[in-house]
Amino acid sequence: MPEGHSVRRLAIQFNDVFSGRRLAVSSPQGRFAAGAALLDGRTLEQAQAHGKQLFLGFEGGLWLHVHLGLYGAWEFGGDGTFRGASSIGAPRRIGERESRDDGGGDYSGPPVPVGAVRVRLVSDHGWADLRGASRCDAITEAEAAAARAKLGPDPLHRGLPGHEQDGPEFGRRLRSRRTAVGQLLMDQSVVAGIGNIYRAELLYRAGIDPLRxxxxxxxxxxxxxxxxxxxxxxDGVRDGRIITTAPDSWAGENPRDDEAFHVYQKQGMSCLRCGTAIALKEMAGRKLYWCPGCQL
Incomplete structure (x- = not known):
C-alpha cells in the first residue's frame, strides 16, 4: 500500500499540473459515473494529502476523496508542459520508485482508456487516470472535514499552521493504549501515513521492541x-522512494533496493548493527520485521 510520502507527492503533482484548471471528469469504467457528473467541468482549486488519503478540492465546495489501498494507482500524461511522475501508487505493480515521463512529442489528448479506469481527469494540456483504488468518492466540504478528523496526526504536516501540537498529540495517542506499538503505528487514527515499511524501519532505528x-x-x-x-x-517525498539506511552502507552513490532498508524484507539476514538474524512474524494480518537483538 502506498505510504504517506507517495500520497504527498500525488498532492504536489496535482497542485503543480492541474490546480486552477477546469477539468473534464469522467468514469470510463462506469463505477464512478454519478460522482464524475458532479465534478465535471469544475476547476480544481487544491490538492491535499492527509496520511494515505488524497483530497482534491473543486470549486463549489466539492471534493474527490481517494484512498489508493493495496492496488490503486494514478497514471498521468500530457503535452510538453507536463512534468512529473507518469505513475504513482500500487507498489506491487510499479515498485516504490515512480515511473517518470517528461512529456514532449505530439499530444492530441489522453489515450483511449485501457482497463478499469475508475476516474479520468482531463485539462487542456494533460490527463490523470485512477485505477484500483479502495475508495473513491465525491463528497462535500463537511464530509471531507469529517474524514480528516478521523485520522491521526500526519508527520508530513510539520511546519503547517495549526499543526504545532501534532507531536505531543501523537505521543498521547500512542502512550494511552496497551496495544503493541508495532500495531499502533499502523493505526491511521494514531498516526496517519505510516505503513509497513516505515513501521518496521522506525522501530528498528529507535531500538524499540514492536511487541511493547x-x-x-x-x-x-x-x-x-x-x-x-x-x-x-x-526524505521520501524528496526522493520518491523510501530510504532509511545511511549512505556509508551503500555500495554506490544511491542504494540498491536491497540496501535501502535495515529490516524490512530482511528476514533471516544478519542485522547490520548487532549480527542477530532479522525476525519475521505476523501482526494484525501484516508482516512484521524486526531485530530481536537490537530492539529490546
Missing part, C-alpha cells in the same frame, strides 16, 4: 519516534 505496549513507552521515546517519522517521510 504503547503504555510502556516513555514520553522521550514517543517524541523521538515522531521526529524520526517527520524526517524519514520528508
Amino acid at each position: 505496549p504503547g503504555t510502556a513507552l516513555t514520553a522521550a521515546e514517543a517524541e523521538a519516534l515522531w521526529v524520526d517519522a517527520e524526517d524519514l517521510l520528508a
Whole structure:
C-alpha cells in the first residue's frame, strides 16, 4: 500500500499540473459515473494529502476523496508542459520508485482508456487516470472535514499552521493504549501515513521492541519516534522512494533496493548493527520485521 510520502507527492503533482484548471471528469469504467457528473467541468482549486488519503478540492465546495489501498494507482500524461511522475501508487505493480515521463512529442489528448479506469481527469494540456483504488468518492466540504478528523496526526504536516501540537498529540495517542506499538503505528487514527515499511524501519532505528505496549513507552521515546517519522517521510517525498539506511552502507552513490532498508524484507539476514538474524512474524494480518537483538 502506498505510504504517506507517495500520497504527498500525488498532492504536489496535482497542485503543480492541474490546480486552477477546469477539468473534464469522467468514469470510463462506469463505477464512478454519478460522482464524475458532479465534478465535471469544475476547476480544481487544491490538492491535499492527509496520511494515505488524497483530497482534491473543486470549486463549489466539492471534493474527490481517494484512498489508493493495496492496488490503486494514478497514471498521468500530457503535452510538453507536463512534468512529473507518469505513475504513482500500487507498489506491487510499479515498485516504490515512480515511473517518470517528461512529456514532449505530439499530444492530441489522453489515450483511449485501457482497463478499469475508475476516474479520468482531463485539462487542456494533460490527463490523470485512477485505477484500483479502495475508495473513491465525491463528497462535500463537511464530509471531507469529517474524514480528516478521523485520522491521526500526519508527520508530513510539520511546519503547517495549526499543526504545532501534532507531536505531543501523537505521543498521547500512542502512550494511552496497551496495544503493541508495532500495531499502533499502523493505526491511521494514531498516526496517519505510516505503513509497513516505515513501521518496521522506525522501530528498528529507535531500538524499540514492536511487541511493547504503547503504555510502556516513555514520553522521550514517543517524541523521538515522531521526529524520526517527520524526517524519514520528508526524505521520501524528496526522493520518491523510501530510504532509511545511511549512505556509508551503500555500495554506490544511491542504494540498491536491497540496501535501502535495515529490516524490512530482511528476514533471516544478519542485522547490520548487532549480527542477530532479522525476525519475521505476523501482526494484525501484516508482516512484521524486526531485530530481536537490537530492539529490546
